[in-house]
Amino acid sequence: MPAARSPLVPLAWIEAKRFARHPLFLTGFVLALVFSGGEYGPAELDHQFVPAFFVGLFGLVVAARLTASTRRSEAVVDAAPVSETTRTAALCAACLVPAAAALIVVVFFRLVLAIFYDPRPAYSYGVFTTGERYVILLVLPVIACLGAPLLGVAVGRWLRFPGAPLLVAVALFVWGMLAGYRPSQMGASTWPARILHMLTPYTAWIEHNGSGDLWVPTVVRSLTGSPAWFAVWTLALCALAACAALLHGAEGRVRRAVVRASCVAGAVAVTSLTLAVVTGYSVTHDSSSEGTVVSDSRTPLPPHP
Amino acid sequence: MSASVGRAVLRAAPWPTLLGGCVAAAALFGIAAALRHGALAFPLSLLGLGLCGATAAYVLDEASAEVEDATPTGRRARVAWRLPIALLPFAVGAAAVLMLDDPGGAAGWDRLVPVAAASVACGLGVASALRRSGRLAPGDLASAIAFGLVFLAVAFEPLDAWVSLAPLESPSYPLATALAWALVLLSCAAVLAACERDPGRPANRKETV
Amino acid sequence: MVTDAIRKGANMTAPAIELRGVSRRFRGATALDDVQLEVMPGIVGLLGPNGAGKTTLLRILATVLGADGGSVRILGRDPADAVERTEIRRRLGYLPQELQYPRGFTTYRFVDYMAVLKEIEEPAARRAEVRRVLEDVDLRDRAAKSIRTLSGGQRRRVGLAQALLGSPELLVLDEPTTGLDPEQRVALRTVLAERGRASTVLIATHQTEDVAALCEHVVVLDRGSVSFQGTVAALVREAQGRVWLADTADPRAQVSWRTATGRYRNLGEAPAEAELVEPTLEDAYLLLRGATESEAVAA
CATH class of the missing domain: 3.40.50.300 (P-loop containing nucleotide triphosphate hydrolases)
Incomplete structure (x- = not known):
């Protein structure tokens, strides 16, 4: 008798197609493209918010709904030889769809900038090196759009009360907003502020004095932390979310493997978070056409002339 | 319609979800109040207002509507009893923005009260439209849609050339703002009235009464 | 009340x-x-x-x-x-x-x-x-x-x-x-x-x-x-004289299935060496369905 092929790949393919066809995901994806193709906002490093919000947070709700959608037929599905862990793994694999969508959005944005807009002045990227810029602009949005849907799968598996996906999405958004922007208002260079600024799945990297129709800000404030280690930290969070989802219904050997993987992911998370705080920028810098200076984050940015 | 029917219909509402939604919205407003002088208070309030609308989307959930529709207590009567529940998330949103309001300050938080009303109306309208399409308890989906619509409308201001939808500062177009929210409220009321008709009405004919 | x-x-x-x-x-x-x-x-x-x-x-x-x-x-x-x-x-x-x-x-x-x-x-x-x-x-x-x-x-x-x-x-x-x-x-x-x-x-x-x-x-x-x-x-009367028990399934039968006794219940025309039996409501319903299907195919 030939060895049975793993059902993970066909299952993942089915779930990926369901994800890609979900109206909420498509709405978020289209909105992200619209916001990336229209009027160019004041600072490019802020753009990571667009895919993270429209593809990532919408993807969280979609993933939770897809995961919960099989609950009604649980009795039948549970009797199938494919374990719940395999089904969850397929759903986790389907989260590559929003990650791919995020990649399309950020590449599309780069193309729009390259074709229609002049190069930004160097100071608008703050103190960040070219490599760090690419991490912020190309890597972090993709990770955010992978992690949020993975969390959605975990929510779909563990939280069964109505409105759970939306509540988690809002909580995640508030967490990101508070941790991203609040530390700079309380003195960004203090240790608590530096830790808080990294202790989030999404964070801000700059503040500026540009707004709405003022394309180019005159002062850009670079915030603390290391983008590269932050990327590793968020990847570890993705792994933890996947482990949390896989843990539901896992038994015996599989359960032990998932727990071990969680421990490894947890250790990577703690290490990378520490490194993101310790090795990154420890103070805020204000950059303008006149150069870059160390600044006190509590001092408001000068108004746009 | 007797009070006992009203009591029964009200008791059957998904209270844990509704109260949970209100508490979550109140928590957001609480954080906004704690940071009221910072830049984060406004977006947090908008999230709270969106959550009020999302909560209202659960008001019409009736899992067993198929048999409830076959009783003499028609759908419109049940909806009429349920609608006042939507005042709860509205009250949370309105009270929160009024408490955030500082009469001497530059920001006019009280101008967000119509947003709270429109958000709740939006939640009800979306839920009602989904119910018409056959979902008996559309709260989960309706809340996500209503939240998205309200939050995107007020946070991204897609019509800012003509109207300011969340006029925290003095509105540039006060009449247009008032008209825009009035239009949203009326549209949602119309959707509600159209979608919560008795499903037993003849499909292609007018009611004989 | x-x-x-x-x-x-x-x-x-x-x-x-x-x-x-x-x-x-x-x-x-x-x-x-x-x-x-x-x-x-x-x-x-x-x-x-x-x-x-x-x-x-x-x-x-x-x-x-x-x-x-x-x-x-x-x-x-x-x-x-x-x-x-x-x-x-x-x-x-x-x-x-x-x-x-x-x-x-x-x-x-x-x-x-x-x-x-x-x-x-x-x-x-x-x-x-x-x-x-x-x-x-x-x-x-x-x-x-x-x-x-x-x-x-x-x-x-x-x-x-x-x-x-x-x-x-x-x-x-x-x-x-x-x-x-x-x-x-x-x-x-x-x-x-x-x-x-x-x-x-x-x-x-x-x-x-x-x-x-x-x-x-x-x-x-x-x-x-x-x-x-x-x-x-x-309805049952309409199936009278059209339900047979035989040792084999009759290909001309509208519906045919193997019963618990090992014999075949054939609905429709009489197969060779078959025993006529009393119809049930299920037999009658299946015969009626078969007739409706045939009419639909002919139409």
Whole structure:
């Protein structure tokens, strides 16, 4: 008798197609493209918010709904030889769809900038090196759009009360907003502020004095932390979310493997978070056409002339 | 319609979800109040207002509507009893923005009260439209849609050339703002009235009464 | 009070249901097409294959769906009229094919809630009525349990209990015995047989043995139209002389299957060396379906 092929790949393919066809995901994806193709906002490093919000947070709700959608037929599905862990793994694999969508959005944005807009002045990227810029602009949005849907799968598996996906999405958004922007208002260079600024799945990297129709800000404030280690930290969070989802219904050997993987992911998370705080920028810098200076984050940015 | 029917219909509402939604919205407003002088208070309030609308989307959930529709207590009567529940998330949103309001300050938080009303109306309208399409308890989906619509409308201001939808500062177009929210409220009321008709009405004919 | 009115209002000589040329379409698909139907009080079985339009017909009769065309009269009233529709609903019990329950309700609380919606308002009378219907479906001991914790069959019986509230003049039941064990099915038959003496009970089902055991009349629906309407005996008579037991399956038979004895039951023309047997309702139904299929193919 030939060895049975793993059902993970066909299952993942089915779930990926369901994800890609979900109206909420498509709405978020289209909105992200619209916001990336229209009027160019004041600072490019802020753009990571667009895919993270429209593809990532919408993807969280979609993933939770897809995961919960099989609950009604649980009795039948549970009797199938494919374990719940395999089904969850397929759903986790389907989260590559929003990650791919995020990649399309950020590449599309780069193309729009390259074709229609002049190069930004160097100071608008703050103190960040070219490599760090690419991490912020190309890597972090993709990770955010992978992690949020993975969390959605975990929510779909563990939280069964109505409105759970939306509540988690809002909580995640508030967490990101508070941790991203609040530390700079309380003195960004203090240790608590530096830790808080990294202790989030999404964070801000700059503040500026540009707004709405003022394309180019005159002062850009670079915030603390290391983008590269932050990327590793968020990847570890993705792994933890996947482990949390896989843990539901896992038994015996599989359960032990998932727990071990969680421990490894947890250790990577703690290490990378520490490194993101310790090795990154420890103070805020204000950059303008006149150069870059160390600044006190509590001092408001000068108004746009 | 007797009070006992009203009591029964009200008791059957998904209270844990509704109260949970209100508490979550109140928590957001609480954080906004704690940071009221910072830049984060406004977006947090908008999230709270969106959550009020999302909560209202659960008001019409009736899992067993198929048999409830076959009783003499028609759908419109049940909806009429349920609608006042939507005042709860509205009250949370309105009270929160009024408490955030500082009469001497530059920001006019009280101008967000119509947003709270429109958000709740939006939640009800979306839920009602989904119910018409056959979902008996559309709260989960309706809340996500209503939240998205309200939050995107007020946070991204897609019509800012003509109207300011969340006029925290003095509105540039006060009449247009008032008209825009009035239009949203009326549209949602119309959707509600159209979608919560008795499903037993003849499909292609007018009611004989 | 309402229950009394319902009991007094029952008219056992007039048709409970009259449909003339009723049609219903869903996004271009025809669910019911020119349905003519007259149902007298008693227990009537509604048979038909999946997709025949049974559920659509039942939803129209339960006044939760309007017809596109034709005339509908239920208990002598027109459901197109809002006031008359409410009057019908006061005399109606309905169990849909799939009934969802609100979260957090106990059995008693749900049935009590439905009793309030059915305008049984006086608390003592309502309590008594709820207890009575729970007794009828053998759920008294589960009254305080959350519906979520009940088994599939028990949940089905909660649905039946709410349909029986107020001793309705017309009971519209869509596959009521689904999920019930044999004992519960027999108990339900007893309850429905009792109801059938004073009211009209319309049961849509795939269980021909339920129809044979319970119903005097049967309606067969196929492709949105009524293909047979009459007594169960008349339908069975149509199969007389067309059911055979043989040692092999006859290729000319409309339907043929192997029975528990190892012999083949052939419906249709007589196979060689076959034994003619008495038809059952299932045989008759299958023969009728076969004939309708052939007509459709010929058309």
